[in-house]
Every structure is written in structure tokens, then in C-alpha cells.
Amino acid sequence: MKLRHIFITVVLSGCLLPIFVSAQDRAYPIEGDGIFSFLRRWNRTDTTYVREFIDLNSEKLNAQGGLELGTVYLIPPLHPGDVYPAPETNDQPTDPKIFGEKYKDFTLASDNLEDACFYIISGHGGPDPGAVTRIDGRELHEDEYNYDFSLRLARNLMMHGATVYVIIQDEYDGIRDERFLPNNNGETCLGDPIPKSQIDRLKQRVEKVNDLYARDKDKFRYVRALEVHIDSRNPKEQIDLFLYYADNPQSRMTSYTLRNEVLEQYRKHQPNRGFNGNVSHRDLYILRQLHPPAIMVEVGNFQNTLDRKRIMDPNNRQAIANWITHAFIEDFSHNIPISANTSSKSMSGVK
Ligand SMILES: [Zn+2]
The missing domain is CATH 3.40.630.40 (Zn-dependent exopeptidases)
Incomplete structure (x- = not known):
């Protein structure tokens, strides 16, 4: 019983926590930023983050699909196994x-x-x-x-x-x-x-x-x-x-x-x-x-x-x-x- 309880807790927190946290993770780009470099700074290095980023921020991208200085962007939640900051x-x-x-x-x-x-x-x-x-x-x-x-x-x-x-x-x-x-x-x-x-x-x-x-x-x-x-x-x-x-x-x-x-x-x-x-x-x-x-x-x-x-x-x-x-x-x-x-x-x- 106890084990099962732990299991459920882990699964639940594993699923729910990133979604909850993600609602608050946002940042401004720096000069010269593209989506890749912006995401890399948040240790979202996998290319699948790019699609998630575009979905989250589709309204805020410029005509070329790039980032605008002075606009705040949502950062996609970390995938399981990824961490921020990157381990030293x-x-x-x-x-x-x-x-x-x-x-x-x-x-x-x-x-x-x-x-x-x-x-x-x-x-x-x-x-x-x-x-x-x-x-x-x-x-x-x-x-x-x-x-x-x-x-x-x-x-x-x-x-x-x-x-x-x-x-x-x-x-x-x-x-x-x-x-x-x-x-x-x-x-x-x-x-x-x-x-x-x-x-x-x-x-x-x-x-x-x-x-x-x-x-x-x-x-x-x-x-x-x-x-x-x-x-x-x-x-x-x-x-x-x-x-x-x-x-x-x-x-x-x-x-x-x-x-x-x-x-x-x-x-x-x-x-x-x-x-x-x-x-x-x-x-x-x-x-x-x-x-x-x-x-x-x-x-x-x-x-x-x-x-x-x-x-x-x-x-x-x-x-x-x-x-x-x-x-x-x-x-x-x-x-x-x-x-x-x-x-x-x-x-x-x-x-
Ligand atoms: Zn000098």
C-alpha cells in the first residue's frame, strides 16, 4: 500500500508540477536571439521544444516567425529528465x-x-x-x-x-x-x-x-x-x-x-x-x-x-x-x- 501511495505521488507530481510551473516561466529575449538560442539559455536544447514554444507563443512572434525585443515569451515546461539550470x-x-x-x-x-x-x-x-x-x-x-x-x-x-x-x-x-x-x-x-x-x-x-x-x-x-x-x-x-x-x-x-x-x-x-x-x-x-x-x-x-x-x-x-x-x-x-x-x-x- 505504501509503495503504491509513493508511486501515485510521484506520477502525479511528475505530471502536474511542470504544467503548473510552466504558467509562470516567461522571459524576454536578448538582442540577436532566435527561438533556438532563447530556448538554449533555459536549457531547452531538444528540438521538440521549438514546436512547443511556437504553440505557446504563436501570437507574439513577428511576421518572420522570429522574436521581438521587449516582448515576454512563455518558456515550454521541461521534459522529464531535463533540468534547469543545466548541471555543471x-x-x-x-x-x-x-x-x-x-x-x-x-x-x-x-x-x-x-x-x-x-x-x-x-x-x-x-x-x-x-x-x-x-x-x-x-x-x-x-x-x-x-x-x-x-x-x-x-x-x-x-x-x-x-x-x-x-x-x-x-x-x-x-x-x-x-x-x-x-x-x-x-x-x-x-x-x-x-x-x-x-x-x-x-x-x-x-x-x-x-x-x-x-x-x-x-x-x-x-x-x-x-x-x-x-x-x-x-x-x-x-x-x-x-x-x-x-x-x-x-x-x-x-x-x-x-x-x-x-x-x-x-x-x-x-x-x-x-x-x-x-x-x-x-x-x-x-x-x-x-x-x-x-x-x-x-x-x-x-x-x-x-x-x-x-x-x-x-x-x-x-x-x-x-x-x-x-x-x-x-x-x-x-x-x-x-x-x-x-x-x-x-x-x-x-x-
Ligand atoms: Zn577596452
Whole structure:
């Protein structure tokens, strides 16, 4: 009797609950959304969800059968066995699918970064393209290149066992082995649309990272946030790599380690050319407001012919990501947790 009772309860809740819940599951699309991408965000990946979606929302689709920004759509109930949010694979908060078809699969190269956690933030995104440059009659946007660097770096760090959050995400673009990266503005901040106003945009990513950090700071021995940019300066200036640190010793020490390691790689691989890398403190909103030790990297000057040539070369983007990964492994291996108030003084002689 008892068993039968449980059975009935399970069957009933299995049938009725999703229908009940579904009446409330609705959401707005983000810019560039099609039905597929909208559903994928809610982990409705099976194609049968598309038909259900159309049935539920037939009145709200536009003349082409697509989604309209500013219209709220009903999300079809989950099929048995499907869950939202999608379960994390490998305890990783980032689904490797984000790296694209060609790069989504990888095997662990080492466990060197096992107790490390990274927040990788691609500069700009959404309505903000960042720096713009032109070559061969085409317009290049900084945010697309920032994103490619960020994905390559995130994947590398994961391959060495780190826990990695990719804060700015674009579900359409994985790692792209192309010189010309087409522009789009479908990036989100961990799934949320990126606001237009600059201060709201920065605030959004800072708050997301700080919320995660509140949870992560006691779980990991080493946590770093890195925002990736490409600088836009006088076209004559070649800069290679600039690093900016926040006002705390961990951020500063990591910046120096990154610079030194990358400098060494340049010497090894391109011994005939100088390296114009620099490290400095900068009072930037992002660096000031982020709670984890934060670093900002500028990989070259978008307006300089030579820098741009390297930024556009996918092999070179991978090489820089590899060098920065190596540098993080180095930094992590030397990392001794220091308390904020003792270290500031002892470090003042550096630089
Ligand atoms: Zn930028």
C-alpha cells in the first residue's frame, strides 16, 4: 500500500508540477536571439521544444516567425529528465560548449591550478564595441578580439585544473581561428543582457564577480579576476602588453609575475625584437570595485599596425593566452596568502 501511495505521488507530481510551473516561466529575449538560442539559455536544447514554444507563443512572434525585443515569451515546461539550470560538468561553472564546436572538448593537461579560481572578464561587449579600427575596408571591434583572447585563456586555465568563470559570454561565438572577427552584440553578462550606459555596464560585471567571490573566497587558495582589453592609442605606439593592478599587494604581485613571464617568452620566441610591456597601478572603476585581486591586461594597441597584425593572428592570440596561462601557474605556485595590511608596506620598494 505504501509503495503504491509513493508511486501515485510521484506520477502525479511528475505530471502536474511542470504544467503548473510552466504558467509562470516567461522571459524576454536578448538582442540577436532566435527561438533556438532563447530556448538554449533555459536549457531547452531538444528540438521538440521549438514546436512547443511556437504553440505557446504563436501570437507574439513577428511576421518572420522570429522574436521581438521587449516582448515576454512563455518558456515550454521541461521534459522529464531535463533540468534547469543545466548541471555543471566536472564541477566547472563554465560549460565548455562556449568554446565552440572545435574547442569544446579537451583533456586535463595538469592539475597545477587545482586550487585556483579565475573570473575572466572580456572587456566591453553587448552594445559597447570598445575600440574600433579599420583595415582593408573592414571595421574591427575590440570586444570581439577581447572575447577570443578570453576564451582561449579560460580554456587553457581549465585544462590545468582551475575553476574558471567566463563572465562575459557570447553563445554564438566560440574560439575563432580567423583574422577578421565579425562584429555582433549578442554578448551577455552571465546570461543577462549588457546595459547601454557605461557605468551600469561596469557595475553589472563587478556585482556578478563580487557575488561569486563572496562564495568562492574561502573555497580556493588563489582567486584572481582578469579583465582583457586591447588599447587604442596613437598609431605610432607599439605596446605589446600592458598590465594594470588594483590597490592591493596580490593584484600587484600577480601583475609583475605576468609581465616577467611574458617578457621571458618574448625573449625565447622572438629574440630579435624588444618587448614593450609595462606594469602600473591604475585607479580604474573595475579595479577599484572588484573584491578579488584584479588585473587588467591590454594586449597591444589596436591602432598600431604591428600590434594589430599580431592581435588579428589567431596563432598569436593562442600564444599570448598560453604565456599568460603559464604565468598564472607560476604565480599560483609562489603564492603565499598575505594579509592586506602587512604587505602594502613591504612591497612599496617594487617598481
Ligand atoms: Zn577596452
